[in-house]
Structures are given as C-alpha cells and as structure tokens.
Amino acid sequence: MTLRDLETPALILDRGKLDQNLAAMRDRVIGLGATLRPHVKTAKSVDVVRRAVRPGAGGITVSTLKEAEQFFAAGYRDILYAVGIAPNKLEHVAALRRQGCDLTVILDNLEAAAAVADKSAALGTTLPVLIEIDSDGHRAGVKPDDTRLLEIGRVLGANLRGVMTHAGGSYDCQSIREIRVYADRERAQAVLCAEKLRAAGLRCPIVSVGSTPTATYAQSLAGVTEVRVGVYMFFDLFMAGLGVCAPSDIALSVLCSVIGHQPGKHWIITDAGWMALSRDRGTAGQKVDQGYGVVCDINGEPMDDLIVSGANQEHGIVSRRDGGIIDAARYPVGTLLRVLPNHACATAAQHGAYHVVDGTTYVQWVWPRFSGW
C-alpha cells in the first residue's frame, strides 16, 4: 500500500523523523542527568510511545485516565496523570492502583489535598501525589513563596511523593535565550519547592519538570529527577516557529486530495478541512502565520509557498502565502498533497490512526490511536 491507495484525508507519520526526534530528546535529557518520562497526550498510541520508552522500561505521563488505562493495559505501570485531580476521578484512580498501576496524580490546592487524604484514609491505602508548582504564571500551580505549599504537603502526609511543574509560558517566548530563562526558572522553582518541603520534614523524592521548548534548551537539570515532554515526538509548525525544531523535523502531516479550484480567487480546494487539520491557529500569534498548515507535495516537501488559508469542516482552501496566482494545471483534481500541522496534539486528535511511512510513499504500518476520556 502507498499513499496513493489511501482515501483522503488521512494522517501520515514519518517513522524516520519520529525516531530521530525521540533519540535526540532522550540523549539530551539523559545527558543532563535526568530521566525522560514521555507525555503520551500527543501520540495517544502505544505503537508510537513504545519507540520512546518500552513497556516496563520507564514511566510515562498522561493527560487523561483513558490514556492511563490504555497504556497500563499495554504494560506500562509507572504513570503520572499530570492534570489537577478532580474529586470525581479519585475512585477511578484508586481502582487503577488496585489493579497494579502505579498511578500518581497532581494537585495545587488544599481542597483537593484533603479529598485525596480522605479517600486514601477511607481506602486504607496511599494515593501518591505530586504538588503542582507554578513556575511561570502560565496556568495552574502553587507559587513557591505561597505558604500553602507546606500546608498541602502536610495534609497529603504519606501520599506526598514530590513536586512537578510545567513551563507552559515558554510557548510564548520570542527567542532561544528567553526559552533558556524559562528552562532555568522551571528547574530552579521546582527544586526550591522540593527543598522547602524537605526542610519541613516532608518526603519529596520526585522533582518533575518539562515542556518541549524548555527541555530542548535547558542547560542544567541539577536537582531535577525527571523531564516530561510530548510534542517533541512529532513536532509541528508552532514548535518550528518557536525555534525548537526545523520544519524538516515535523513527522506528522495530513494527506488530502485536490477536489476543485476557484481560479478567480487563486484557490485550490481540498478535502482536508478543520475536521482533519483541527481548528488550531496557534501560529497566528507567531512571527509567521502558517494559516491552517503548510502545504507539501506527496513526498512531504513544501511547494510553491502554499498554505491552507481557510478551512471549513471538510474543505480546505489552499492559496499562496502572498495570495498570488496559482498554476492550476500543476494541481489537477485528484492531486495528493500533505499538510504540516500547526499543532500536532490537536491535529492528531482528529484521527483514528497513523499511516506510517519512512521517507517514501510506501505505507509500512497503520498504527491505531485513541481519543476521549
């Protein structure tokens, strides 16, 4: 089977680029003395993640309990659920732990800590927790200078296993130098919080940090035990715009067909709309707005400075970045194109499988992926 045998739209994954991205990050994190705990939220595929860490050979990070279930069923035991725990999920967490899954949760407030402490006491077990630290004002977490840090630690008692933070603010950096500042602060604030907890007599073996930008440019991981990264597996136009990868590192694309033209507007119409590409327009806020994605030929090479300039549910509008004339004869109806995504997590989520190629159009495997909660 080749790409020419697929019905479009279809999600394509280049195995060579994937493996190269995985190896580069693994070498980098291990070289800095920490452990890599890949985040499976981007891939949501055992076949993909297996290449990053083999079942039983290391821990993973998940963004949903469905991911925890699927990966536990595939042989992964050491799993960190890295979204602040909601009380209505504690029973599910406890059930997974009873089955033998070493599942850890996170939280950043006293109410959730009390809910965990109550549940663990009621069940006569521990429910391991990392306290989420806010290292950059991005989203959630306790500030290192907030007195509640120690209060939460004390409420958690034996459930406390460490601290974690995510420098999500690094996604808005304007330079590599700035990403390095975020990376250093992410590390420093997490280590500081761990030291505060330890100084108060609390157990804090785990210091977990991570985002793909900061992990790519961190110069030290002193005091950090593990690094969480997800989008590095595939990369995307947003990461390329940030300077975290080259466009040629992007392993993911959406195959589509030309279904018509609007010559007066210099448009090519394709069958990959936002349902196939996602509604993500993250590059709109970057220096170069990539529309809904950069258009490549069937071999994955960008062509004629084409981007997906508009998208409806199942229609993509392709035009030149400068709005200029397109030679429609170069793109007859039926032409196959590949679109590089703005945001790999969002685009992959729209599909049920990866069609895996390796530099050619030959489809070596079809790897299923899942979605939902």
Next chain:
Amino acid sequence: MTLRDLETPALILDRGKLDQNLAAMRDRVIGLGATLRPHVKTAKSVDVVRRAVRPGAGGITVSTLKEAEQFFAAGYRDILYAVGIAPNKLEHVAALRRQGCDLTVILDNLEAAAAVADKSAALGTTLPVLIEIDSDGHRAGVKPDDTRLLEIGRVLGANLRGVMTHAGGSYDCQSIREIRVYADRERAQAVLCAEKLRAAGLRCPIVSVGSTPTATYAQSLAGVTEVRVGVYMFFDLFMAGLGVCAPSDIALSVLCSVIGHQPGKHWIITDAGWMALSRDRGTAGQKVDQGYGVVCDINGEPMDDLIVSGANQEHGIVSRRDGGIIDAARYPVGTLLRVLPNHACATAAQHGAYHVVDGTTYVQWVWPRFSGW
C-alpha cells in the same frame, strides 16, 4: 445516573431543546413547500438523527463516506455526500451503491465530472451527481454564469441528477436582513442553474440548498426541492451571535469540574480544555467574543458572566468576561459546570457519546457518536 455521577469532561445533550429545534426547522421548511434533508455532520449519531428523520422516511446529507456507511447500516438509503468528490473515493461510492445505498455525490468541475463519467461507464451503472453552484463566493461551486455549468452537465450525461448550493457566506452576516438577502440569492441562483440545465435539454429534478442561517430566515423556497441543515439540531454560541437562535436554544454543553483556582488572576481552572471544547474560536470575529464558551451551572443556566477565557489541552481557564474578581468560595474544587460551545460541530467531534438529559441533571440515555473518515 445523574450528571454528578459522570467523570468529567463529558458531552451533555438536552433532549427537550433538541426536539424543539428539530420540530421548528421541520415545520419551517415543510411550510415553505420543500423537503428537509438533515445534515448529519454535526450530530454523527444515529440516535440523534433518528429524531429528525426516521430511517426510510427521508433523505439525509453527509460530509464523509464514513457517515454514509454508518447511516446506511442504520437503515437510511437516500444519502447525499455534500463535499466535492475526490477521484480516490469513487470506488467506495460505487461499492456503497452496489449494496443498495442510493448515494449521490457533488462536484463543480470538468475533471471530476469526467472521472465520474468514466467510472460509471466502466462499471456499466450510473453514479448520481448534483452540480455544486457557487451562490455567494463562499467556497466551492460553479458560478451560474460560467459556461462550464452546461459543459459539466453534458459530460455527466445520465449521471446528472440536479444542482446544489450552500450559502456559507451567511455565517458572516451582520443582520437578519442580510441573512434574508443570502437566502434569496441561494434560492435564486440554484433555481437559475437548474433552469439553464433544463433549457439545454438536461435532466435536473433536484434543486438542493441550505445553511442553518438561510433556512431559518428564507421567505420563499420556490423552485427548491430540498433544504440541507445540520447545526440547527444543537445550535451554538456562534448561531446565537448571528441571531439565528437564542442562547437558551443551545442543546449541547460540556460538563466539567473545577480543579483549582488562581485567585490573584481571578481564574477558576477546570478539566475541560480545548480537547473537550475544541479549538474553535468562531465568536472571536462576532460582536460578542465568547472565548472558548459560556459557563453555566450544572442546570445549564449561565452564571456570573463567566466564560472560558483560555484553554490548554486538558485545562480550561474560566474568568469573568470583564476580568473582575470571582468569589472562589462559590466554586469550590469539585464544582460541576457546563460550558455552551462556540461551534457545536467542532465541540461534539471531540467526544464519543452524548449524555442525554431533559431539563434536569438525570441522565436518561448515553447515545454513541462516531468520528473519522
């Protein structure tokens, strides 16, 4: 089971509002003398669509061949696939027709028409086609004054079954009066093209039009045989912003849990991020920007002028529209909230099932939905 028993995030559908929306549109279109051909691309659920049209009792519209397959398997025979046909899908179309599915495709160019004519000749069968008309410059279609209209009709020969258009430009209207202009033009241009084809001796029994805004405000459907609408089943904030429904008509919402607060920023953090809400920010271009959605209490009543002002993959940031102070004590960790979506098609697509309520928090049914191609 009630909403309090669900793990969040979860997709909620109010059956009373759904049924009211379905009845209003059915009455409206039948009252104007046309047939309703509901578009299943929003719901992608046999349980939902069955309430709009029973299997065997009328036709439907689909946006993917997967929808055609699923609904054909559920007893629907008369199906219009309303995205310009790509040559790589013709074999699949022919296979569905051989199984007894009366599947019609659309196209707007000579290359696709030739592909259909060749395939139908090779198979010794007909592959029914509607020619897509561009009534408003929105996206695809042949302009009524384009000489290729008749050429396409002639190439199609016995495969020609009629014309169709979609006034997608109506989504950008600034007033009801303007929507009426789009509705009248949609009707007039489709009818004009049908008359041109008939005057040239070509068969054109079907004149198909539709978009939820134009169908809601059309004053005449003279010459039209059928109307296609999809989002009317659920409605959403975008349609409310356009004046096509009231916010209280919106039948869809996403249930989520409060998982933390950032009091210094007046933020509530929830477990419904863009994976649960979709990345759709369509209301950003309207008079009132609803962020990633309007926040309601567990009964579906908007509260405290809260919106989802930011979203990451599995985190929602809820704040007051004016950025003002929030009384966090009103929203303790674990509080259940419901978020009205910007765009029902995009939000529903992120979920695998509808949890069906009827004005209360009691979950009457769980209706599966599908996705993909």
